[in-house]
Amino acid sequence: MSARSGRVPEVVVRRLPVYLRVLEELNETESPIVSSQEIGRLTGISPGQVRKDLTNFGVFGKQGVGYRTALLRRELRRILGLDRLIPVGLIGAGHLGLAVARYDQERERRHPGGTCLMAIFDKDPQKIGTTVGDLVIQDVAKLEESLLALGIRILILAVPATEAQALVDRAIRLGVRAFLNFAPVSLKVPPGVVVHTTDVGLELEALAYYA
Amino acid sequence: MSARSGRVPEVVVRRLPVYLRVLEELNETESPIVSSQEIGRLTGISPGQVRKDLTNFGVFGKQGVGYRTALLRRELRRILGLDRLIPVGLIGAGHLGLAVARYDQERERRHPGGTCLMAIFDKDPQKIGTTVGDLVIQDVAKLEESLLALGIRILILAVPATEAQALVDRAIRLGVRAFLNFAPVSLKVPPGVVVHTTDVGLELEALAYYA
DNA sequence: TAGATTGTTAATCGATTAACAATC
């Protein structure tokens, strides 16, 4: 989880998709306008926080009125870069990797646009060539050429802990700067590269404290 | 992600399993003693932070020397409650649920003790009765009696967003106070109940900002 | 206009870092 050079705190960037989600769920006709209070109620984030977060990126509301739902939704998509196709790759077609792939394909079906899973890699010859949805699992040996050909900009890692670092290093060399890591290992990356790690083991052990 | 009444910040509790992991990976004979500097190097957390976090729970080191590896490991397990069996349940035997179950069974095989997945629930009659490792998938209709019988204290949710809140409410009524939620929805829980949500969709959208 | 809600500043809160006395 490396900080990026930019000026907007990561904690703010992580809240933007939460705002976007409630805006996507709001009915356009019923709620053409939405207030920071309403967004706060739907997300559990304070209205002041919502307004402060948004002002990091510009002025989107009208005083005394609120935010135009459609406009704010569009702006958030633009800020996050989701107004364009963002090709995503996945390495590791084990149980977890396949689950994430299917989960994401379903998510894309419901909310098209933005991130799009475009390649799955594995090193197991038994898996290479088989399909997941409309994707064919590729040999990870061809990672470099495939990442470049598809313009992959986010890479999901669902591989054993021992293999994750080497794969990240290879992908960074090709210009990938954003990783979602499911391997139970903390990855070393240079400044400007962001890694979000989701580690079920660590989560359970932290929850044990409260259980 | 609700705050707990206790005095130790959640951000500290979340670092404890990270410390524990490096202590478990350290070779006892090679490193009978470990310094905060070494822990810091292995985790990417500053040595001062390591010491400060630990002093929330007591005095475990020796000035001028460091921490006895075995002792600190044992103390961290005790602090987190991992010195006793913590029964864990899982609802949802879809792709993601099954992947998490298998991932966790593998984790337990390698590091026995502490959290232990003891029940899997689903509502699909086709899945009920089938096995995952040595666990038989149970009917979620029997959630209440099974949670009580097994003494489940952490519940993992791998169900559709629409079903998560109702299931959390049922489990809270039975005394479950810790949840690991994979459903793409923010759950409302009373004070004293902790929910850690892992949402692949939100993660990807936040990463899009950096991609 | 009166009422409402934003954008923004100032105050508060909390976490991290720096630094060092204690002490092994």
Place this chain on the structure above:
DNA sequence: TAGATTGTTAATCGATTAACAATC
């Protein structure tokens, strides 16, 4: 003892909250 490292306090940093002027 001399060197090293903890435990702890003070200083810094950053994020959240409160409050309100601007203005629709």
